[in-house]
Amino acid sequence: MAGRPLQSFEVSRTEQLTPHMVRVVLGSSHFDTFAPSKFTDSYVKLAFVPDGVDVAALPRPLTLDSFADLPPEKKPSVRTMTVRDVDVDAGELTVDIVVHGEHGIAGAWAASAQPGQPIYLMGPGGAYTPDPAADWHLLAGDESALPAIATALEALPPNAVGKAFIEVAGQQDEIPLTAPENVEVSWVYRGGR
Template identity: 45%
Template sequence: MHGIVRTVDRLTPHLTRVVLGGEGLADFEPSPFSDSYVNLALAPPGAPYDMPCDLDEVRLAVAPEHRPVRRRYTVRAWDPVARTLTIDFVLHGHGGPGEGDPGVAAAWAAAAAPGDVLQLTGPGGSYAPDPEADCHLMVGDESALPAVAASLERVPAGAPVHVVVEVDGPDDELELTSPGRLAVTWLHRNDHPGAVDLLVAAVRALELPPGRVHAFVHGEAGDVRAVRRHLLLERGVDRSTLSASGYWRRSMTDEAWRAVKREWQAAVAAEA
């Protein structure tokens, strides 16, 4: 499955939106999850083939350094009438904010232009706001914004929903909307150089209504781990109502983080 780039728009200094269309998306079927994602296949520089390709054949035929690189990205929107797929890309740092290595998918998005081809598989997913929850909480950074924005659209009308997002500065804020009773806290890391506890401190300071909290905590791995511990051990949030995942890791390249992510997830899951 593949899409042809229709439009590319810079939403903020560090977030760009790519809209895909074309007959290569004819078989795309949306998932029921609001954190729905697709797996992108990107040819590394110097690859001796064009995209789209037969991924299995290419994997067997070329050297490891030329094999397609796979990256997972949130489906920001799917238009079933126009049959267009929208994906938002963070444009800096280790697959996440504030670091030096942009990652192969971010580099692709930074150079994307109408007519370019993007191969993908999926979608998958695991989270959607529970309509029976008493309160919704969504926490993360730029890398989680597409999933947060898509999930906010699925919160029941009038339901309390608190969002806490860390970004570089005011220019990186997005307009977020929801049928729910929305409260948004923006944290600017450039105002606190070197600080690594902005998210957990902000979540700890929140006054949540009584009842069952459905939480979505995604973004930098250390922040996710700290917020998860707080929610489980200090707030008493039920593990079954908490979706938590580290998308990237400070001081690690995209590849280095992918190599240890499974082990990290297992260690975090065993904590509480």
């Protein structure tokens, strides 16, 4: 991972999807170097560079190794995020990020992200796409898995059969999902139902 190139993106816009999830759309003028993944669990690794780090002065090509000589508090924190959407024509990448109040690096960043704010990422990666020939599908996860589940549901063929179980804090954290008619989506509320 350390030697993988960090690609420069910036926040294009954000949208509060639920009280605990923010959609962040990232754009880049160098999007042609980003090769979108065809997997429904496609992910990128966001590198949160601390304030005050002169990224332009770091060794090139820019990788996590470029930060090796900096003190620990100046090294980026890396978090893995599922890609919700890629718009190659617009040069944009969308990630939905769970916000746990002020806790956590990615959620706090997403809650306060502003257009033009820089972010660095590695990727994409991924390995899973639903088998369209499968007799039955089961998808399950909490809100952190919701972007991957949503993308997988959209990739299922119209004749797919199955169930999806998604655990969230409460009804306020449900989002509209597109699924084939015979795939039942069940929202499970944490601590109840």
